Amino acid sequence: MIMKNILLPTDFSKNSRNAISYAMELFKNELCTFYVLNVQKATGYTTDDLIVSPANRSIHQTVTSQSKEKLKMVIEALEKETIGENYSFHPLTDYDVFTDAIKQTVTSKNIDLIVMGTNGATGAKEVIFGSNTVNVIRYVECPILVIPQEYVFATPKKILYTLDDNDHFSTEGIIPLTDLLIKFKASLKILKIKEDDTITVSEFDDKKQMNHFFKDVNHTFHMITNVPITLAIDSFVQIMGVDLNALYVHKETFLDRFFQRSDTSKLSYGTRVPLLILRK
Template identity: 30%
Template sequence: MDKRVLLPTDYSKNALNAIRYALDLYKNVQCDFYILNAFQASGYTLDSMMVPEPGERLYDLAKEASEAGMERLMGMIKLHPENPKHRFHYISTFNSLVEAIKNEIAKKDIDVIVMGTKGLTESKARIFGTNTVSVMESIKQCPVIAVPSDYMYVPPKEIAFPTDYKTDFKKSEMAQLVEIAKLHGSKINVVHIDKDKDGKLSKQEETHKRLLQDIMEGLDYELHFLSAVKVSKGINLFIESTNCNMFAFMNRKHLFFGSILSNPLVKEIGYDPKIPILELNDN
């Protein structure tokens, strides 16, 4: 089956940039791209008892605006170099973004979501958008790639992947990272973060480390050790010093950084992202 990529859009510049990034990232892959706009009607909340229906003025106006935006977007995508490996599908639906994404994952068996870090309504102070965080926290069925505003595509030749080896690894969880590394000849920089600063692993941690190495067998990878004064600062310094083009992490609940997204780490690394972030989910 061809790769299935979901591309949520609110027609913002950042969303368009993320779509372009996805087209370049998977340019050598047979892909079905599902471009999704979830619209709402002004004056209605989705949890309200009153939900507008087709034929009602506010619903029809919102749907027309969504479809007009999709028409414009289709024209912009056609300006991208044509790729016979890529097929496009356009979806305009009345729903919240997260629920719309869940529906499409279930219906289309989506492999990965690629979206911008910031949309039309995000304030300049909040660099990492609330929509992106909501999707990362709510969607566990497939990985999410978040692309910063104005990020110009660069093949992800160096990928940072922090871990403390406290949990095991599964091939299925690591599949998107391994695929990207194979596609682009990437080097995966596994960064072991040790808050105790001695670098010694327990027997269980050694087992997890060997399992990770087995999964990455045949790939270009290097194991690094970071004695973290502060985890987020250490990772940021590592990313800068190695010129990484992508930051990947496993979003495990209650482990490593706790839920990484509600933890200060993502506020320091993710809220001002300089490079695309690949969020992998445990399953």
């Protein structure tokens, strides 16, 4: 059995705890090392604050001490909840820019996957991705599984693999998706979102390659044309009863079309199911 190294960022919110609970269910019966990371924002304090406090103890020491105590409580609870599983937990505290802390941990701990919450508020029709989540998706080169706020774990029996008009099939970085397909014996729905219904030679070749690559998986092909990408995905997920959506995100192409800037200056996407970001 191959061990997986999973990073679980937490700000001790209900949202991040829910994402951690999802991870505990998703990786059942697997050998996993979970790194539970809390990052304190260094820019939230002045230089003088960091140097001294009334008790001759720096704010840095005080804040990290509080973080470590909370992490200890979180891990104790997780260990009790997952008795019998091949899980090990390690607390990590950092005092840095959030994405920098994530990048450093991914490298130093050889992380296979990051599992995190949407880090934002749930609206009537959409989940707003907070800046931390969006920045991790933008700048951290590691597969990421984003769990919508208050989403209750459901065995992923129907998985969606979404390709943008500019995407071409590649097996590079696809292991997180194939692992889920194999573990849960899930069916795969491959969705191509295009501006028109013209079929190119490269798309024909892509379909041929995917047919071969996913030959042992129950898979079907679908295409939606001339519909905004977020609306296309949201509609497909509802109609087809999808449990998880997987896609590659590319800077300045799919990413900017996938996340749309809202009036609140936050990036939003109406995801109803967990979102698996793959990396090439």
